[in-house]
Amino acid sequence: MMQGRHSKDGGRASSLVAKATTKEPMTQQEVEDLVLKLNEIEAVKFGEFKLKSGLMSPVYVDLRVIVSYPDVLEQVSRMMYAQVRDTPFDIMCGVPYTALPIATCMSLGFGLPMVMRRKEVKDYGTKKAIEGAYKRGQRCLVVEDLVTSGASVLETLDPLQKEGLEVTDVVVLIDREQGGEAHLAANGLKLHAAFKLSALLEVLQRHGHVSAATAAAVRAFIAENQTKLPPAAAPAAAPAAAPAAAAKPKRLPYEARAASARNPMGRACLELMARKRTNLCVAADVDTAEEMLALADAVGPHICVLKTHVDIFDEWTESIASRLQALAERHDFLIFEDRKFADIGNTVVSQYGGGIYKIADWSHITNAHLVPGPGIIDGLKKVGLPKGRGCLLLAEMSSKGALAAAGPYAEAVAAAAEANLDFVMGFISINPGAWPKPSSPGLIHMTPGVQLAEGGDDLGQQYNTPPAVIGARGSDVIIVGRGVIKAGDPAAAAAVYQKAGWDAYEASLRA
Structure with missing residues (x-):
């Protein structure tokens, strides 16, 4: 299996690999440029925003807007690919819906096959949850725009595994640093984040786009609002054959x-x-x-x-x-x-x-x-x-x-x-x-x-x-x-x- 690239043989695969290798990892200057562009197009906003949970947050990240900015979308896909260029996988799957255009851009830019997960499975036709060409046993990279608790990734994990695909790695643009990495690790998934929200804050503050007070408020919000492991991610209890001691919690890696x-x-x-x-x-x-x-x-x-x-x-x-x-x-x-x-x-x-x-x-x-x-x-x-x-x-x-x-x-x-x-x-x-x-x-x-x-x-x-x-x-x-x-x-x-x-x-x- 080739690392991070289409693993099939043939002229078409070779040309795709050749195209991919012309793309080098982003420089630090390009990373900062991307952060500033995300701020410019208001993909990252600061103020008071009511979240789905009901909490009032001083920061709101909305990456859906990047589909209207092809240059930003290309930079995002290149930065995310750089995080997994040495990670072995056969295909990708973008988490619906915001990550689908990102995964598509990565697929086109680097010759990476992808599949799609249906959020709503049709009750007619093939009734498939996963669309595309794939085989059982293939290793699938999950692509997501950002991670907070990891719940949306875990929702995508289940149908992929039911199709016999192996999932061990997830790549995102932004880690909000609210527990998602640890939750994914608890489910056997390694998170590859292009950057953490704190790093984005640091760049914007250094360039004068975010005040020290706002940055401090965001960091305090992150620290005080760590997410809990989504209930849907908890493993189903095995039938009890006899009374036994509680299972020892699985150790999380230090980095998680x-x-x-x-x-x-x-x-x-x-x-x-x-x-x-x-x-x-x-x-x-x-x-x-x-x-x-x-x-x-x-x-x-x-x-x-x-x-x-x-x-x-x-x-x-x-x-x-x-x-x-x-x-x-x-x-x-x-x-x-x-x-x-x-x-x-x-x-x-x-x-x-x-x-x-x-x-x-x-x-x-x-x-x-x-x-x-x-x-x-x-x-x-x-x-x-x-x-x-x-x-x-x-x-x-x-x-x-x-x-x-x-x-x-x-x-x-x-x-x-x-x-x-x-x-x-x-x-x-x-x-x-x-x-x-x-x-x-x-x-x-x-x-x-x-x-x-x-x-x-x-x-x-x-x-x-x-x-x-x-x-x-x-x-x-x-x-x-x-x-x-x-x-x-x-x-x-x-x-x-x-x-x-x-x-x-x-x-x-x-x-």
């Missing part, structure tokens, strides 16, 4: 969950993990700042997060903080200062934003106990939210006899996180799979006390292996300290843990 993360640092972390293929956090519990910087440089290529305890050091300066930030940028990892704030809101404002360490200035992530009550989140948020920082709540700890454990305390922590999704990006947890209900898919679970072999130390630390933490317990990030920092070659040890953690994650996706 990123769209559901309302905290920007939570989203960045999930995207980083998928991009870098690592779920390893190294705990830099060393004696000096220079040792910490040397360790960060050594293990940086293998980690998603570096966890620090800077109050261990006898020296801390802005220069040290700047050097650490430079290493994080060079090696593409996030900095997590494991401060474990545990005071009233007014006090943590000063502790987080000021003092000797000025943690909020350089640390992407910090954490807190909920013992003082939700006011501690309010205090940390006051400092961290304007800087785009993220907070992890301590729900469970890995030390023996810890009072922060599964049960009422962890449930209260989970509820506090759900109430503060703009700032709380996840949890420090030990066994999130045992919690009574799943948390929001955008929330991240990080588990400390991980080594390659189970056991503990003489101070009560309990160790678990990567497969146990990621697979059996359903966590997302393994936090490894002594297994790396006490190794003769920390970089080599980090590489081993990176592979172990990622292998466990990939195995859990197949489970």
Whole structure:
């Protein structure tokens, strides 16, 4: 099968492929030009719009208008094709009705066979739901204009599958970032979006077509109005032969969950993990700042997060903080200062934003106990939210006899996180799979006390292996300290843990 092109042999197919290969991916300048054209033709509007759900939205995307602008339609089809040019498929199907002209333009421009789904099946003639030439077992790419919840895509999925067509990929122009990517992933579909609504906003704001206030209102609306999985997409329940435990929810890939993360640092972390293929956090519990910087440089290529305890050091300066930030940028990892704030809101404002360490200035992530009550989140948020920082709540700890454990305390922590999704990006947890209900898919679970072999130390630390933490317990990030920092070659040890953690994650996706 040829990737992204007609797979049949013959002169006609060869000429179509030759025509397709003359079209190169769009440049960044062309992408920006398309966004500006969409704004010019009012395919994207800002104001107050009542949606089908009854909600009032500050943004309305109406791509039906592009059929009146052939140059825009061609640019849209070319940009969408660029997203799937390396994805194998035999035919395409546009979701009726707005995506039909887009799919047709892609078909004509790149020599791609397509079929059509009837929205209303006739009760006479062939009575087909899918029109066109196709064979069972062929791989079909679904083409849609934009995705919000994914409901319209899932409505098209069912009749295609009933005809024996295999559907694994969906391409859209715009992802509204309201949960659609995660919902499609839950149904085995990978979303390829030309751009996200936030990226469109950024271009329009930079060119002066959208004010900062309007952009902020749209981003807040997106964050506060995440869609739920459409009921029609839920798999039918199998007949119960005998009482059994509830089925374990299927793990969503990190990249699919990123769209559901309302905290920007939570989203960045999930995207980083998928991009870098690592779920390893190294705990830099060393004696000096220079040792910490040397360790960060050594293990940086293998980690998603570096966890620090800077109050261990006898020296801390802005220069040290700047050097650490430079290493994080060079090696593409996030900095997590494991401060474990545990005071009233007014006090943590000063502790987080000021003092000797000025943690909020350089640390992407910090954490807190909920013992003082939700006011501690309010205090940390006051400092961290304007800087785009993220907070992890301590729900469970890995030390023996810890009072922060599964049960009422962890449930209260989970509820506090759900109430503060703009700032709380996840949890420090030990066994999130045992919690009574799943948390929001955008929330991240990080588990400390991980080594390659189970056991503990003489101070009560309990160790678990990567497969146990990621697979059996359903966590997302393994936090490894002594297994790396006490190794003769920390970089080599980090590489081993990176592979172990990622292998466990990939195995859990197949489970």
